[in-house]
Amino acid sequence: MALPTTTKQFILPKLGSYDYLTLSQGAVRPPKATEALIRVHAVSLQYRDLIIAKDQYPLGKSAENLIPGSDLAGEIVAVGEDVTAFKAGDRVCSNFSIRHLDGDPSPETMGASLGGAIHGVLTQYITLPAEALVSIPEHLSYEEASTLPCAALTAYNALLGPVPVKAGDFVLVQGTGGVSIFGLQFAVASGATVIATSSSDEKLKLAGQLGAKHLINYKKNPEWQEEVKKITGGRGVDHVIEVGGPGTLLKSIQSIKHAGWIHIIGFVAGGQDSSLVGPIIGTAANLRGILIGSVRQFKDMNRLIATHNLRPVINKVFPFEQTAEAYKYLESQAHVGKVVIKVGLVWPIAWREDGKTLTLAESTAWRGEEVLSPSTLGTHASYQPPSAYRFRSSPARGLEREPYCGRVPRWSWHRLLCSQRAALTLPSTLSVIVSSGFESTPRVPAGSPRMLVAHFGGVGGSLADAGSTGIGLPASGKTQQGRWIQSSRKRPGLEPASSL
Numbered sequence: 368m369a370l371p372t373t374t375k376q377f378i379l380p381k382l383g384s385y386d387y388l389t390l391s392q393g394a395v396r397p398p399k400a401t402e403a404l405i406r407v408h409a410v411s412l413q414y415r416d417l418i419i420a421k422d423q424y425p426l427g428k429s430a431e432n433l434i435p436g437s438d439l440a441g442e443i444v445a446v447g448e449d450v451t452a453f454k455a456g457d458r459v460c461s462n463f464s465i466r467h468l469d470g471d472p473s474p475e476t477m478g479a480s481l482g483g484a485i486h487g488v489l490t491q492y493i494t495l496p497a498e499a500l501v502s503i504p505e506h507l508s509y510e511e512a513s514t515l516p517c518a519a520l521t522a523y524n525a526l527l528g529p530v531p532v533k534a535g536d537f538v539l540v541q542g543t544g545g546v547s548i549f550g551l552q553f554a555v556a557s558g559a560t561v562i563a564t565s566s567s568d569e570k571l572k573l574a575g576q577l578g579a580k581h582l583i584n585y586k587k588n589p590e591w592q593e594e595v596k597k598i599t600g601g602r603g604v605d606h607v608i609e610v611g612g613p614g615t616l617l618k619s620i621q622s623i624k625h626a627g628w629i630h631i632i633g634f635v636a637g638g639q640d641s642s643l644v645g646p647i648i649g650t651a652a653n654l655r656g657i658l659i660g661s662v663r664q665f666k667d668m669n670r671l672i673a674t675h676n677l678r679p680v681i682n683k684v685f686p687f688e689q690t691a692e693a694y695k696y697l698e699s700q701a702h703v704g705k706v707v708i709k710v711g712l713v714w715p716i717a718w719r720e721d722g723k724t725l726t727l728a729e730s731t732a733w734r735g736e737e738v739l740s741p742s743t744l745g746t747h748a749s750y751q752p753p754s755a756y757r758f759r760s761s762p763a764r765g766l767e768r769e770p771y772c773g774r775v776p777r778w779s780w781h782r783l784l785c786s787q788r789a790a791l792t793l794p795s796t797l798s799v800i801v802s803s804g805f806e807s808t809p810r811v812p813a814g815s816p817r818m819l820v821a822h823f824g825g826v827g828g829s830l831a832d833a834g835s836t837g838i839g840l841p842a843s844g845k846t847q848q849g850r851w852i853q854s855s856r857k858r859p860g861l862e863p864a865s866s867l
Contacts (some may be wrong), residue, residue, distance in 0.1 A: 534558025680704030
């Protein structure tokens with residue numbers, strides 16, 4: 368199979384604002400002997416991505432024309448001849464630092480941090496050392512898995528690092544961002560009692576649903592450290608997930624038990640406070656800065672996630688072309704959990720019609736891809752394809768094509784599965800949407816890549832199966848006349864189907 372040679376990617380030609388994000392085309396580097404070529408499916412955003420774009424990141428310089436982003440989930444396309452741990456088709460994440468394999472961080476490992484010191488993952492394809500990769504837990508989607516490399520691993524390193532949280536401990540988590548929510552989940556899974564703070568009662572409600580036993584609105588209760596001491600009977604908490612920085616650190620110190628641990632992760636609260644030395648000494652506080660984690664810790668964390676069937680909390684998923692909007696949403700701090708970007712511009716499907724039959728011919732043999740799904744769309748009831756055509760067939764006029772500008776019911780979106788070639792003969796009652804996915808081009812020339820994304824309103828029809836190929840087209844609404852046809856790793860193989 369021929370490897371891709373070009374990739375669409377976002378770059379920051381200059382720093383100062385995420386408004387400088389520019390979609391460009393770059394070359395795909397074939398994997399060397401110990402590397403893997405990865406097709407990126409999803410990327411989650413971090414606060415670090417935001418401040419790098421704004422040129423406010425304090426930990427080192429960024430690469431020129433930086434490809435941002437550090438957290439990916441994707442599928443291996445090809446591996447070098449010396450790679451034995453992975454193969455094409457495996458679902459993987461990359462570690463935040465591609466050189467931090469085990470042990471403590473160092474200047475060398477931090478100099479290999481994706482999306483900062485070196486180019487990142489907001490691209491369709493990326494080549495990385497195979498030793499920096501970890502397998503995705505089977506129960507997680509690509510979107511969910513993309514949240515693991517930074518937010519999840521940071522929380523895991525904090526609470527299950529040198530002094531692991533244990534049953535009966537008290538853990539204080541600040542806010543409801545990605546690291547804090549993962550910290551909450553890991554603490555609950557370990558048997559600890561969680562105290563969560565937020566400025567929003569709605570966000571606190573979600574924290575309670577995830578297992579936090581005590582909820583404090585710090586706007587209504589600005590001296591929240593006193594409430595923490597009351598909750599713990601004057602003892603204080605064992606661990607604090609400290610994301611506020613100078614604006615909250617003193618109150619965190621006042622919240623811990625003697626010799627308790629404060630895991631310093633961020634500085635979203637801003638502010639300056641020079642009166643910390645006395646309280647630190649007075650409580651014998653242990654302050655530990657967290658620099659994400661190693662590949663070994665990542666693997667250990669994934670075992671915990673799989674054992675407890677933990678699922679990341681995703682607040683919103685943005686299409687690739689709306690990356691700047693995703694940054695803006697992250698900046699608003701309206702989210703609970705993670706903000707994710709779906710990288711969906713890479714399916715190389717070409718279509719043609721002869722007046723009777725719509726034929727999809729795949730130019731490279733991918734095995735299967737979730738183009739859009741209910742998990743991708745979140746709670747939206749419908750979605751408007753940015754560039755699409757509707758195909759209709761009738762006995763009198765044959766196959767007709769017309770631009771499609773409407774909205775598609777959420778449950779009509781489905782899984783495209785085509786490994787070599789497939790032809791769909793349309794009945795008179797069937798409408799099919801062929802879309803360029805997330806591409807926002809107003810008019811796409813005939814013959815350019817397409818994706819068969821959805822159908823609705825149809826009954827019957829036939830699917831010509833050539834080899835082990837298939838296209839899943841479910842019926843929409845309550846009719847339930849269609850069915851899923853699945854073909855992907857670690858799931859049932861392709862079911863033969865003569866009708867839908």
